[in-house]
Amino acid sequence: MTVERNPSNSAATGTALVTGASSGIGEATVRALRTQGWTVYAVARRAERLERLAEQTGAIALAADVSNQQHVEQLAEQATGVDTLVNCAGGARGADYLAEAQDDDWEFMFQANVMGTMRLTRALLPQLRRVRGTILNVTSTAALASYEGGSGYNAAKAAQRALTQALRLEEVEHGIRVIEVLPGLVATEEFALRRLGSADAAAGVYAGVAEPLTGADVAEVIRYAVSLPHHINLDEIVMRPQAQAANHKLIRAQESGK
Known part of the structure; x- marks a missing residue:
């Protein structure tokens, strides 16, 4: 495959499809790649936010739900020339212990994190094989260590991680590069809010942490x-803020004594 070069920084550019592009890590990734000169298809469910992002960055907006097979098939037809797939779409819902687990919450998390990644990757594999492309999946350190109240999210992200590891073994002979990024604590505008359902609860996730990661850091x-x-x-x-030495070891201001 012929790879173009950006003369400003000699970094490779290409054509990427980025999911979860209407907010958080996905949106920041679209911006980072466009700044470098990539052609980017920005994919998410919220069309208005995508259109705004497209106007600001020059990305190509494609409104779709990657957990919907029909939408995925349409994406595979619309997004021509893709050599890099970045699966950012996902999310958590609820913080119940397993004894109180809600089927709907688990169904959402597996559809968003696992099934969506599988469906879109499967649809684009023929194209990515032809160009010896790249697949990057954003999982989470939640896939590495479980915690109370996180069983559904832990399970979904561990499944997405296992999918990624198997994919790397299966596609190496086709020249496909498979990368996994596992962020720890990332402060984005919506992740904790959507998971916990209130602004106060969401703010508590990041309270006292000097510098949690941002979507731009991960991007x-x-x-x-x-x-x-x-x-x-x-x-x-694996990337975490300096204040987070492990999933269970997070320094907050009130804990530091400073």
């Missing part, structure tokens, strides 16, 4: 990973 790592020469595969990248 910069994604941009770097997919822009490297194709023979370099960053199999998995």
Whole structure:
């Protein structure tokens, strides 16, 4: 595959499809790739937000729900020339212990994080094989260590991680590079709010943490990973704020004594 170069920084550019592009990490990834000169298809359910993003960045807006097979088939037809797929779409819902688990919450999390990733990846694999492309899946450190009240999200992200690992083994002979980015605590405008349902509860997730990661932080790592020469595969990248040494070890201001 012929790879174009951006003369300003000599980083590789191409044509990417980014899901979850209406907010958070997905939106930030669209902006980061467009700044470097990539052609970007921005995919999410909320058409108005996508159109605004397209006006601001020059991305190509494609409103779709990746958990819907018909939408996925349409995306595969519309998004021509894709050599890089970035699966950012996902999310958490609820913080119930397993004893109180809600079927609807688990169904949402598996559809958004696992089934959506599988369906879109499956649909684009023929194209990605032809160009020896790249697939990057954004999972979570929740896939590495479980915690109380997180069983549904832990299970969904662990499944997405397992999918990613198997995909790397299955597609290496086709020249496809498969990358996993596993963020820890990331402060975005919607993730905790959607999960917990109230602004106060969402604010509590980040309270006292000096510098949680931002969507732009994760997007910069994604941009770097997919822009490297194709023979370099960053199999998995775990990233956390400095204040978070592990999932269970998070320093907050009131804990530090400062």
